[in-house]
Amino acid sequence: MATIPEAKPSRGAEREDQVRTLFSEIAPRYDLLNHVLSLNIDRGWRRRAIRMLQWQERDTGRYLDACAGTFDLSLELAKQVGFRGSVVATDFALPMLVQGRSKLGPSVTPICGDTLRLPFSTACFDGATVGFGMRNLADLRAGFSAFARVLRPGARLVILEFTEPPNRVLRALYHFYFHHILPVVGRIVSGHPWAYAYLPESVKEFPEPEELAVLLAEAGFGNVEWRLVTGGIAAIHVAVRA
Ligand SMILES: C[S@@+](CC[C@H](N)C(=O)[O-])C[C@H]1O[C@@H](n2cnc3c(N)ncnc32)[C@H](O)[C@@H]1O
Known part of the structure; x- marks a missing residue:
């Protein structure tokens, strides 16, 4: 069995392949683990995130949900935007898309x-979302530029x-x-030796909210x-895209 440090996706060129393989392998158990391990709190987070997109009622816009996985955020987006709008959901791990396809309606492509x-x-696009995906990108700056x-x-x-x-206590x-x-x-549950050890490691490496805001501004976003x-x-x- 691989140890966590050996198996952790590296930075740079190999990372994309390693991350794609990881999510392809855990795809069958992803939804179950997502809701169990977050104690279902993730559903409320997704609703709040989509509300912050400030879509318009009776919206006819075209929205992107990137790193969409098994579509939980895409579906919340489609539900709130309504059937007049359309949602394109992208992910590079085909098994994740295949796993989520039975949940899809006509408004998500x-x-x-x-x-x-x-x-x-x-x-x-008139707006874009990304849920728990940025942390996995091999190059964060390139990711923000792609959205811009x-x-x-x-x-x-x-x-x-x-x-x-x-908060110190909560952090502990x-x-x-x-x-x-x-x-x-x-x-x-997943049968994968290190996928869920990678999760906390990737959170630790990810920029703090303040730093993320600076990177967004550098990529051409304001407000x-x-x-x-x-x-x-x-x-x-x-x-907001400037
Ligand atoms: C933690 S899952 C999140 C899935 C979904 N957004 C959610 O909220 O449950 C991260 C997803 O990002 C995808 N991903 C990571 N890097 C990617 C990239 N460079 N391009 C496309 N998808 C990527 C993975 O395949 C995986 O499905």
Whole structure:
């Protein structure tokens, strides 16, 4: 069995392949583990994230949900935007899309594609979301630039991502759960030796909310705001394409 340090996806060139393989392998158990390990709190986070997109009632816009996985965020987006709008959901791990396809309705179009090389024309989306995906990208700056290219000026990007809670007590509990409970339950249920040990490692490496806001501004986004949810276990960033 591989050890965690050997198996952790590296930075740089190999990372994309390793991350795609990881999610392809855990796809059959992804939804179950997602809701069990988050104690279902993730559903509320997704609803809040989509509300922060500030879609318009009776919206006819075209929205992108990147790193869509098994479509939980895409479906919440489609539900809130309504059937007048349309949602394109992309992910580069085909088994994740295949696993989620039975949940899809006509307003979500799945496309297998890389967030770093979004296969769309410039300024063609009215808004975009990414849930628990940015942390996995091999190049964060390139990811933000890719979103900046496909969003029209004035369109919003919403990012939902894990973060470390600022409160010391909560942070200690969070670390205990993330490093001792989650990897064990994740390993038993998914059968994958290290996927759920990678999760806390990737959160630790991911920029703090303030740093993320700077990277967004550098990529061409303005009005960057964020809200911590559930004591700062997760953060929702919103940025407007300048
Ligand atoms: C933790 S899952 C999140 C799935 C979904 N957004 C959700 O909220 O449950 C991360 C997803 O990002 C995808 N992903 C990671 N890097 C990617 C990239 N460069 N291009 C496309 N998808 C990517 C993975 O395949 C995986 O399905």
